[in-house]
Amino acid sequence: MTSDRKTTVLILDDEPIVCKRLKPALEKAGYEVESFTRSREAMHRLTERSFDVAITDLKMDGLDGMAFLTEVKKRYPETEVIVITGFATMETARESYQKGVFDFVAKPFKLGEILDVVKKAETKREALLKN
Amino acid sequence: MRILFAGDEHPYSAYALKKVIELAWHTWADVTLLAVSPTQPSSRDPMPEALHRYREEFLEALGGSDSPYAQERWEYEWMALRNGSWEEVQVRRGIKKELRVRLRVGNADTEILSEAVRDGSDLIVMGCSGKGKSCTWDSASSTAPQKVIGNATCSVLLIKEDRPINRVLACLDQTAASQESIEMINQILTIHGAQLELVGLTRDGGAKPEAYTQLIRLGDYFGDRGIPINTRLAEQSKFESVLSTHTGDDLLALWMGKKSLLTLLFPRDWVEKFASACPSSVLVLR
Numbered sequence: 001m002t003s004d005r006k007t008t009v010l011i012l013d014d015e016p017i018v019c020k021r022l023k024p025a026l027e028k029a030g031y032e033v034e035s036f037t038r039s040r041e042a043m044h045r046l047t048e049r050s051f052d053v054a055i056t057d058l059k060m061d062g063l064d065g066m067a068f069l070t071e072v073k074k075r076y077p078e079t080e081v082i083v084i085t086g087f088a089t090m091e092t093a094r095e096s097y098q099k100g101v102f103d104f105v106a107k108p109f110k111l112g113e114i115l116d117v118v119k120k121a122e123t124k125r126e127a128l129l130k131n
Numbered sequence: 132m133r134i135l136f137a138g139d140e141h142p143y144s145a146y147a148l149k150k151v152i153e154l155a156w157h158t159w160a161d162v163t164l165l166a167v168s169p170t171q172p173s174s175r176d177p178m179p180e181a182l183h184r185y186r187e188e189f190l191e192a193l194g195g196s197d198s199p200y201a202q203e204r205w206e207y208e209w210m211a212l213r214n215g216s217w218e219e220v221q222v223r224r225g226i227k228k229e230l231r232v233r234l235r236v237g238n239a240d241t242e243i244l245s246e247a248v249r250d251g252s253d254l255i256v257m258g259c260s261g262k263g264k265s266c267t268w269d270s271a272s273s274t275a276p277q278k279v280i281g282n283a284t285c286s287v288l289l290i291k292e293d294r295p296i297n298r299v300l301a302c303l304d305q306t307a308a309s310q311e312s313i314e315m316i317n318q319i320l321t322i323h324g325a326q327l328e329l330v331g332l333t334r335d336g337g338a339k340p341e342a343y344t345q346l347i348r349l350g351d352y353f354g355d356r357g358i359p360i361n362t363r364l365a366e367q368s369k370f371e372s373v374l375s376t377h378t379g380d381d382l383l384a385l386w387m388g389k390k391s392l393l394t395l396l397f398p399r400d401w402v403e404k405f406a407s408a409c410p411s412s413v414l415v416l417r
Contacts, residue, residue: 015310017310018310021310059356086313086314086317086318086321087317087318087321087356088157088158088159088318088321088322089157089321089322090156090157093157093158093159093199094197097227103227104159104199105132105159106132106157106158106159106160106318107132107311107314107317107318108132108253108310108311108312108314108315109132109133109253110133110251110253112251113132113133113161113251
């Protein structure tokens with residue numbers, strides 16, 4: 001990280017085990033992390049504050065990940081969104097990119113892979129902010 | 132997801148590559164194409180030629196301008212040379228996802244397993260020769276598929292024939308199925324539109340309460356996600372007869388965690404022998 005301010009990350013996945021695994025790993029890497037298992041609660045949090053990076057699952061009850069991605073980009077275009085999914089298809093991957101996703105990562109993945117992607121998203125954001 | 136394709140120059144490896152292309156098409160996984168040469172190869176040796184062919188085939192299928200693998204990102208990278216020095220070269224990478232082509236020298240199964248660890252692979256995909264009662268490579272490293280299946284620390288998909296996957300027959304013992312293995316099953320089911328049949332293995336006429344809990348948990352997990360699932364119990368001693376009910380269009384999935392009953396009850400090399408005897412493709416989950 002290049003400044004004193006920590007990069008902020010929101011995690012949304014309806015499987016608690018995913019949040020439980022990702023949150024400490026990202027915090028250990030120096031990020032400020034909030035995790036949610038319900039999209040409604042994550043959406044509510046977005047009305048209160050923005051995040052630098054959002055990681056969201058796709059298949060969830062209620063507001064699904066694609067709708068969440070749309071809403072995040074509408075509200076905060078500068079937030080980089082990473083989609084993670086256990087039910088990947090070419091259609092959902094393409095749709096995610098059309099909606100402005102930073103990266104599309106199929107499960108399963110190693111923690112190192114998602115940390116690499118978050119780092120790239122952070123680097124992209126920093127480069128954009130400098131310009 | 133990171134997929135490691137390990138192949139040689141024979142046709143069964145081309146079948147396995149087709150499966151890798153299909154998986155990559157949907158998952159946008161980072162993919163490494165690997166071959167292992169027993170000795171230092173020249174450019175005319177079969178392994179480099181096979182890798183060249185596989186890369187061409189992969190990019191022909193997935194290298195279009197709207198593909199994540201489109202080779203449009205130029206970067207400078209340091210490459211190690213044989214004499215211990217390094218050279219900075221300009222390389223072309225996939226615009227969003229990686230396709231790497233690697234050649235290792237040495238013993239095939241050792242190098243494949245080593246590459247999987249180094250690469251952080253989530254899935255190794257290999258082909259093997261023979262329909263039915265064999266599972267070998269037609270090269271000097273004939274037992275490589277069996278060795279990799281038996282010793283990999285990640286999941287392994289062994290493709291035996293170029294056939295569709297219409298049903299996944301997943302056999303579970305009394306150990307916990309890892310989150311990664313459940314996610315791998317999800318992806319396979321989603322990509323193939325396949326049905327799932329979950330077989331819980333019991334011992335001496337019954338299962339421990341944990342086994343029922345595990346089956347119910349998995350049934351709920353897939354059911355909650357709209358995946359149709361049939362669940363049944365089968366006595367471990369009749370395991371082989373259970374397997375005889377499946378067809379060539381099935382994918383047999385075996386949960387083989389470190390504490391798996393299968394690895395406890397059967398000799399260490401059982402899974403290798405079983406993968407050989409199984410007529411269909413095999414997915415070993417870890």
